[in-house]
Amino acid sequence: MATPQQPAGDEGRSVTRKIRLSREIVLEAALKLVDEEGLEALTMRRLGQALHRDPMGLYRYAANRAALLDGVTELVLNELAIFADDPDWQGQLRRIAHDLRLLALRHPNVVPLLVTRPLSTPLGLRPLGTLRPLEQILGLLIDAGFTASDALHVYRAYYGFLYGHILNELQEFIVDPDENEALLRLGLHRLPPKEFPRLRALAPALADYDGAAELDEGLTILLSGLAAHLSAPPVKKG
Amino acid sequence: MATPQQPAGDEGRSVTRKIRLSREIVLEAALKLVDEEGLEALTMRRLGQALHRDPMGLYRYAANRAALLDGVTELVLNELAIFADDPDWQGQLRRIAHDLRLLALRHPNVVPLLVTRPLSTPLGLRPLGTLRPLEQILGLLIDAGFTASDALHVYRAYYGFLYGHILNELQEFIVDPDENEALLRLGLHRLPPKEFPRLRALAPALADYDGAAELDEGLTILLSGLAAHLSAPPVKKG
DNA sequence: CCGGGGAAGTCTACATCGTAGATATTAGGC
DNA sequence: GCCTAATATCTACGATGTAGACTTCCCCGG
Numbered sequence: 293m294a295t296p297q298q299p300a301g302d303e304g305r306s307v308t309r310k311i312r313l314s315r316e317i318v319l320e321a322a323l324k325l326v327d328e329e330g331l332e333a334l335t336m337r338r339l340g341q342a343l344h345r346d347p348m349g350l351y352r353y354a355a356n357r358a359a360l361l362d363g364v365t366e367l368v369l370n371e372l373a374i375f376a377d378d379p380d381w382q383g384q385l386r387r388i389a390h391d392l393r394l395l396a397l398r399h400p401n402v403v404p405l406l407v408t409r410p411l412s413t414p415l416g417l418r419p420l421g422t423l424r425p426l427e428q429i430l431g432l433l434i435d436a437g438f439t440a441s442d443a444l445h446v447y448r449a450y451y452g453f454l455y456g457h458i459l460n461e462l463q464e465f466i467v468d469p470d471e472n473e474a475l476l477r478l479g480l481h482r483l484p485p486k487e488f489p490r491l492r493a494l495a496p497a498l499a500d501y502d503g504a505a506e507l508d509e510g511l512t513i514l515l516s517g518l519a520a521h522l523s524a525p526p527v528k529k530g
Numbered sequence: 531m532a533t534p535q536q537p538a539g540d541e542g543r544s545v546t547r548k549i550r551l552s553r554e555i556v557l558e559a560a561l562k563l564v565d566e567e568g569l570e571a572l573t574m575r576r577l578g579q580a581l582h583r584d585p586m587g588l589y590r591y592a593a594n595r596a597a598l599l600d601g602v603t604e605l606v607l608n609e610l611a612i613f614a615d616d617p618d619w620q621g622q623l624r625r626i627a628h629d630l631r632l633l634a635l636r637h638p639n640v641v642p643l644l645v646t647r648p649l650s651t652p653l654g655l656r657p658l659g660t661l662r663p664l665e666q667i668l669g670l671l672i673d674a675g676f677t678a679s680d681a682l683h684v685y686r687a688y689y690g691f692l693y694g695h696i697l698n699e700l701q702e703f704i705v706d707p708d709e710n711e712a713l714l715r716l717g718l719h720r721l722p723p724k725e726f727p728r729l730r731a732l733a734p735a736l737a738d739y740d741g742a743a744e745l746d747e748g749l750t751i752l753l754s755g756l757a758a759h760l761s762a763p764p765v766k767k768g
Numbered sequence: 769c770c771g772g773g774g775a776a777g778t779c780t781a782c783a784t785c786g787t788a789g790a791t792a793t794t795a796g797g798c
Numbered sequence: 799g800c801c802t803a804a805t806a807t808c809t810a811c812g813a814t815g816t817a818g819a820c821t822t823c824c825c826c827g828g
Binding site: 400403404407408410411414415416417420423424426427430431434440441443444445448449451452453454455456457459460462463464465466467478479480481482483484487488489490491493494497498506509510512513514516517518521 | 638641642645646648649652653654655658661662664665668669672678679681682683686687689690691692693694695697698700701702703704705716717718719720721722725726727728729731732735736744747748750751752754755756759
């Protein structure tokens, strides 16, 4: 018989033989769990159950729950491709921004991690995968002609704006897609009209938010402004 | 004897008579706990202990822990003053930005809440205190001559940038203030030099981050860009 | 072929958490 | 003074992260 022993130990523990785990398999299962059921569903026991393993065994692949969370953020950020040798730095930053935006929309439950984990880990102790974008963007900017310290300024303004936009866009989510009145779609009817007249009046505008366009406009302003304020070439040769 | 009965029930429970609690007192104690010991220290039992009350009694003032967290963010945001009738909208937005930045620096442990709670609560269900800045800034912009929908665009770009900046600044924190070599102050010596040459080289620039200046430069670019792209008066009459 | 040793896996147990529900205590109206 | 309703307290339950002991497996030198 194929798929040999598996004596109905269904709870994750007391199962005899399985394929070998690896850090990546564990992290991918963790990401899946977060995507499907939210951050708070990612517990050691639930993850063990999803992998048909004893929860304690997971500590081989992540020292503790915090490390597991770090691993998930790293896994997600690894999906972000950066071409540091692109001579068109503005175009490249634009593309990265849209990629990261889509990544965030694909994994909305991970965004709190992306934003929150770095607040409790000093730069030097972060998972390397989360620092690589920083290093590569610095390279991109320096190669494009920026001073090292100007590159850092540009990076800060750019990444700050990008994360801010993503947070903004994700928090304006629709509460009731079946409803067709804008006020109700956003749940705004609960706000006292005297105190929130403009917010309520803006319901239609809020309800059709074109995130990509809004991001792009902001980037245009920011990037051209940065290029002007600092000493940078507009677009280099091909 | 003053301070009458208090028969050494030190654990927070079994204490006889105290001044009456109120939502504000509870929230202020919660904020204190978060400021002093971090978010994870804010548990019902610890808070009850801090107030010398039975933990269960707190459910009179917050329906559950999530509501307590919402209350804390509301309390912090209430410290932010907005003068919606200022005709100099750019100046006002600048001031608000710096105020919020300082507020975040004063309560760094609350920032994850500021940024994270709205992701799990639709607009209409948020604590009113967290929506008031939005309403007021919309008012400021509309009074300054912006279309309602342009005002929303400006608000989004502005607030996104602002939150992004705050996140950025807070995550570049110093790990070892006693050390005087920049690399070590930030813990960057652990990074593999081959893979992170520019990041390591930028250690000195990273170590002296002038957050206020950086925020201000970004705002200058963003606000003037927004004023130009949309149809807005540069600065209105006094 | 054996058997010993280290790694991988399992299990039990503990402190802590949020909170439902029962119980005790208080305060105010008649 | 007593009944009632609000308020306060207690107990208990099902989770959680993770330390530490125990068991099982695999491989490698003899």
